[in-house]
Amino acid sequence: MNETLSLFGLATTxxxxxxxxxxxxxxxxxxxxNHWAWLFAILSSGLYGGVFFDAKLYGDMGLQLVFITVSVWGWYQWLHGDDTHERLPVTQLTARGRAVAAxxxxxxxxxxxxxxxSFTDTDVPYADGFLTAGSLVGQxxxxxxxxxxxxxxxxxxxxxxxxxxxKGLLLTAVLYAMFVVMAAIGLRAWRRSMGQHGQASATMVLK
Incomplete structure (x- = not known):
């Protein structure tokens, strides 16, 4: 699974x-x-753990193990996570919540x-640590x-x-460029969902 191949001019495995x-x-x-996202998250995290180990991105490798654990918790949260054990709605952090996250x-x-x-041979400890920490917060x-x-x-x-x-992970660099666009789409879609949920709640109160 680690042999090099070329895909559209990009070296990958x-x-x-x-x-x-x-x-x-x-x-x-x-x-x-869709709650099935968590199943694919578990699978992709397990595989990317191997990719990052080969690239000596140990923070990202360890992050994948955390992602697998958090994905199980997140899967439950999405299905049964609010006070009534109904499907979890999209909400925003308070000012205090944003400060805590930062x-x-x-x-x-x-x-x-x-x-x-101190304990690994990575050549990018600060970049790896900063982005790993941010990914944990995001997850x-x-x-x-x-x-x-x-x-x-x-x-x-x-x-x-x-x-x-x-690090020479060209395909993964392309993937994360795609993620930027998809995250912007996700932000817009979730904001719209949050507005629809608020309207539905207001309608229930009026009834």
């Missing part, structure tokens, strides 16, 4: 290619708020960058259907394009 396809399906299903990102970055610099927000998860993914994915180009 069968493992990276399969991970690519599963990741696109995952984000497409996330945009549609502090969590910075705190996780500090810890991960230190760990990667938790996604699991709770917070609208701001798309803001996080847009920022993270833009930076990941540069990192993966630097």
């Amino acid at each position: 069968p493992l990276e290619l399969l991970s690519f396809v599963l990741s696109v399906v995952t984000v497409w299903l996330n945009i549609r708020q 502090l969590a990102w910075l705190g996780a970055f500090a810890v991960l960058a230190w760990f990667l610099r 938790v927000l996604l699991s709770r259907k917070r609208l701001e998860n798309w803001h996080v993914w847009i920022a993270v994915d833009v930076l990941y394009v540069g990192l993966y180009l630097h």
Whole structure:
């Protein structure tokens, strides 16, 4: 699965290619708020763990293991996550929630960058740590259907394009460029869904 092949002029491997396809399906299903997205997330994360190990992106490799765990929790949340155990609606963070998310990102970055610099042979400890921390925050927000998860993914994915180009993961760089566009589409779709949910709630109150 690690032999090099060429796809439209891009050097890749069968493992990276399969991970690519599963990741696109995952984000497409996330945009549609389809809970089966979590199954594809688990599969793509498992495969990308191997891709990132080969590239010495150990923060991203470890992140895939966390993603698998969070995906199981997120799957449950999407199906039974609100107080009435109904399908979880799209909501926004409060100002305090946004501050907590930002502090969590910075705190996780500090810890991960230190760990990667001290205990691994990666040549990009700060970039890997910063983007891994951001991805963790984005994944938790996604699991709770917070609208701001798309803001996080847009920022993270833009930076990941540069990192993966630097590491020679050309197909994955293309994937994350696609993710930027898909995240923008997801932000718009979820904002519209949130508005529709608010209108439906208002109608129920009036009735």
